[in-house]
Amino acid sequence: MGDVEQNITMYRPNSMISGSLVLDNQPWPDMMVFAWNDEVGAGVSFTDMTGNFNIPVFSPVMSGYYLDVNADMPMDNLIKLTENFGVMPGAANQVIAYETVFGGLEGHVFNAITGEVIYDGVDVWAENLTTGMQYYSGPWFEGGMYRMYLPDGMYAVSAGGWDYLGTNTDTISINGELVWQDFYLTPFEYSGAVEGIVYNANDNTPIPNADVWIGGEVWGNWTMTDGNGFYHFDTPNGLFMINVSAPAFEQQWDSVWVNNETVIHDFYLNPYEIGGTLSGRTYGVDSEGNPTPLPWTNLAIYGDMNSFYLQSDEQGYYAIGLPEGSYHVEAYHEGFFPAYEDNIWVSGDVTLDLYLDHFNVDGAVFGYVYDAANEAPITNAEVFLYIPDTPTGYQTWTDHNGFYWLDVQNGNYSLQVFHPNYEPYANTNVNVNNDTLQIDVPLMGFPGAIFGTVWDAETNERLSDVPIYIQSQTDSMMSFFGNTDWEGNYYIGLPNGSYNVTAARWDYDAITQFNIQVNDNAVQVDFYMNYHTWATPPEIRWILDVADDQGRWVRLRFSANGTDWGDYQGFSIWRPRETPGGTFLDFIDYIPFHGMPGYSVVVPTLVDSNATTGQTGEFWSTFIVSGHYDTWNFFDSAPMSGYSIDNIVPGVPQNLTVMNSTPTGITLQWDASQDDDFQYYEVYRVVDNYQSIDDFDGVVPELQVGNSFDDTDVQTGHSYWYMVKAVDANNNESLPSDVANATLVGIDDETAIPTEYALMQNYPNPFNPSTQIRLGLPEAENVNLTIYNIRGQAIRTLVNGNLNAGYLTVTWDGKDNNGNMVGSGTYLYRVTAGSFTQTHKMVLMR
CATH class of the missing domain: 2.60.40.10 (Immunoglobulins)
Structure with a gap:
């Protein structure tokens, strides 16, 4: 094995992230904590006896760090309460919070078809309907069990997998105990496929690394084209939408129907018609207003139909070709406020420099938001801190302890706190000057409320995500907002007063109810909404x-x-x-x-x-x-x-052949019908005295679905004549097939003189290693009996000379004229006796 050269980039920490680790609201000492960033890797530290940590990290990074604990202990029933995503270098007072829980879900996930336990490739999800936190588990435990520990509450639960149809969502209450819940998943049947090549529509060259998305009502997948522009999906049957996109090309949508087949679907992407070039430089502006080039700045450019993303280079320069049109441009960089530019018209060469103000952390504002009546912490309260009449502002939400923290620059701020069940809080005198301020916020519950349910007026179904607007009739500046939950219910706390209440969802006609009086009470206001006819x-x-x-x-x-x-x-x-x-x-x-x-x-x-x-x-x-x-x-x-009508008859059955004839039965075979609407065959029989096709008129046929027929109602000493018709789904009959016949000769007839020439079906058929062929000669004649392969090549002559009148039985041992054994397959044997010629098929099976 040859030498392998591997480049490794090491980043020396130059910043710190500090905070505390808590378990059940108590410090969690002597634990390893880490900060992970996809660009530069991880920094690691240990908590001290008070649970505090300082994690060394590298700065700058494009995105923040993810914080968590790396515990050398079982953590199955420890639930993380904080998310800790996007934490920037230099952040302080970060809280990583865990809680010990004893309730949750456990059970098995079964294959609904086979009843077998599914051991991999599936997950069970649970979403807390109050906090929105999501949890999941796979069948990772003994016997293929899943187990998920959950805080007490009401959960929406479901199960699914890449190769399985997801279950409907169930609602389950967790209250300190493990609840047994099994799931049954129906596997997708991958009965077809979709594949093709993505081309450049201008020159028909393949496009590698194009994103290809496919999705239907219940199944979807994603892939990228290979170096030859090729993509492939194994799919269930059904209708699917496909989206194909690639840099510098217009994306395409199309639909395909898969029905037990491989659908070939190529795409031809049109390159963007470049109407101009947007270029410029990104700058960072310090606190003194001095700009310096800002490298590696992320830019997002939004047009009417397409979005574009790029990054400035090491000197802050950027350039991109765009279709002609109007664009909104945004620039982001760690440690700086975003820059925005609207209505940038690109036609020809356009220069746009972007200036991002540097963000210095001078101080912080933190505190607890709690219920003024019972001092209970308030979760998910929205906290705003802003400098009036400027774009400077900060926003966060309280955690499960009602705690909030905002790193800010120096300045005179206004603090506002909102929660739908409490009166808003405002503090207009928050002065940060290189210090950290604690401002605890007691929220007063409203004396009254308006609540209710929103319904579809036609179906009586509950409507979720309906915005509710409440406007005071006496104060035009006083308004309140809320949304219906997943059950169509809403509850909005209010001061006493007179209100107009409006329910307005984009796909329904808005409804307003006027003059709703709230006076230390909760007033129920339901809505029945009509779907908007667009x-x-x-x-x-x-x-x-x-x-x-x-x-x-x-x-x-x-x-x-x-x-x-x-x-x-x-x-x-x-x-x-x-x-x-x-x-x-x-x-x-x-x-x-x-x-x-x-x-x-x-x-x-x-x-x-x-x-x-x-x-x-x-x-x-x-x-x-x-x-x-x-x-x-x-x-x-x-x-x-x-409705449609089939007025074309089926094709005539071809190659009707007597495959076998013995004193106990006659076997017929013919080529299978190729008609899509074929239903069955009609097999007609005439015994002796056959003269013409008209002799089959009036005969009651035997019905046969397959392309063969066994006639066991036979006797020796008789000749049998057969004809077959095909019948389609609408009882349309084909023209008659060719006629096939067989004559059955008994042992006592071997010395008799036949009245007509006859070539009987070989017996046995199929055969191995030998078979017998019987001839009937009504008079002495020069006879030739030859075996042919399926290509018509003569391989063995069994008889070639004058024979007397009578019956003759000839045995073929499966060898050719050179004495070599022939292979398995279908063979033809043909007799010529004077003007009489006839051919039959036989099958050799080794």
């Missing part, structure tokens, strides 16, 4: 059968209509289908907008109607047309049904 959906006008075809197709005509803000961008056509698992929508087609009032398209049905009964309603297919006004949003038409 547009006139497409309208299906008619659905008619496509004439003179194999069936399964109809022509659909629909009116385009439009939205409140313009035309639809395109139309997708869907076909609802009822299954044991519920109603599914089959994606049929997508039609881009072409400025026409109506469109016509040929679409497939589920099955043809019965050609003899007409419009029975038994084989109707239903369709829906969706009008799309952007990538994700659409309006559906009312459904309409139509």
Whole structure:
């Protein structure tokens, strides 16, 4: 093995992050704590006897550090209460808080199909409905169990995995004990695939490292193209949207339908049409107002249709080509306030320098927010500290102990604290001058409240995330806000007074209830909201059968209509289908907008109607047309049904052959039908005295699904004649096949003289190692009996000479003319006797 050269970059700590580690509100001494950053790695320290720590870190970094404890002890029932993400170098008074809990969830995750325990590839999630904290566990314990310790409270729980359909969300209350909860997951059936190549539309060259996202109603995945621009997904069956994006190219969306097949779907991305170049330099501005170049500054550029991200170089310069248009530009750098520029029009070369004010930590403001009545800590109170009439401001939220901390610059600030169940708090005289101020905030509960539930007026379903606006009728500056929770409920504390209450969600018509009186009481105000009609959906006008075809197709005509803000961008056509698992929508087609009032398209049905009964309603297919006004949003038409007619008969069964004929039965075989709507075969038989195809008229056929037939109702000394027809789903019959015959000769007939030439089916068939072939000669004749392979090459001559009239049995030992054993396969044997010629198939199986 050769030498390997590996470069390692070491970062010398030049800053510190300090704070404390607590367990159950008590100092947690002698524990290893670390600060992790993806760019530079980790700094490590140990807590002292009071739980305090000082972690050496490197500065500057693009993003902050993540703080946590590295405990050499079981921590299954220790829950982290603080998040500790994005902590910047120099931060102080950071709290890493853990709590010991004894309640939670445990159980197994089962495969819903096999009933077996799933040991990997799945997770169980739990979200606290009060705090929003999320927890998860996998089947990591003995016997494939999962176990999750949780603080007491109400949780939304579910389970899922990359290869499994997620469960519905259950609500479970945790109260100091482990609750047993099993989950049953249905595995996805990866019955198909989607693959293709992503090309540059200008020169058809592959695009490597393009992001490819695919997603359906319940399954999704992501990958990147390889060096040849190739991507591949194994998928379940269904309709999927695919998004492809790559730097310097316009992203593309498309949809694919997968049904037990590999769908080849290539993408051709258009390079951005560069309308201009935005360039400049980023500067950091110190406290004296002096700018210096600021390297490695992150920039975000937002346009109407696309977003771009880049970083200035080591001297602070940046440049990017952009499509012509208006942009919003933002610049970020650790230790500096962000810089913003709006309405930057790019057409040609545009220069934009960005100046970021340096952020010095001169002091801090901290404290506790608590209920003034019972001194209980208030969690998730919003704390604002700002200098009036300037852009300088800071924001945070209280933790589980009601604690907040803000590192700030010197200045005269106003402090405001908000919580939806308490009266706002304001302190306009907070002066920071190189010191740390503790300001505890008692919040007064409101004397009254307005609460209620918001419903969908049509479905009576509860509506979540509905903004509630409450405006005082006597003070235009006094207003209150809230949102409905996941059960559609809201509660907003208020001072006494008279209010107007409005419920307004973007997809529903807003409702206002006036003159609601609050006087030391909680007033219930419910809302029943009507879904907003944003547009006139497409309208299906008619659905008619496509004439003179194999069936399964109809022509659909629909009116385009439009939205409140313009035309639809395109139309997708869907076909609802009822299954044991519920109603599914089959994606049929997508039609881009072409400025026409109506469109016509040929679409497939589920099955043809019965050609003899007409419009029975038994084989109707239903369709829906969706009008799309952007990538994700659409309006559906009312459904309409139509039917198709199969008026083309199936193909004629080919190569009808007697595969075997013995005194106990005759076996027939023919090529399988290739018709999509094939249903079954009709096998017709005539015994002796066959003259023409008309002799099969009036015969009651045997029905056969497979392409073979065993006739056991036979007797020796008789000739049997067979014909086969194919029948489709609509009882359309094919033309008759060729006729095949077999004559059964008994032992007593061996010395008799046959009345006609006959070549019987070999027996046994299939065979190994030998088989017998029987001939019937009504008169002396020169006879040739030869074996051929499937390519028509003669491999063995069994008979070649004059034979007397009578029956002759010839044995073939499976060898060619050179005495070599031939391989397994299908062979033909052909007899020629005067003007009589006949050929049969036989199968050798080694």
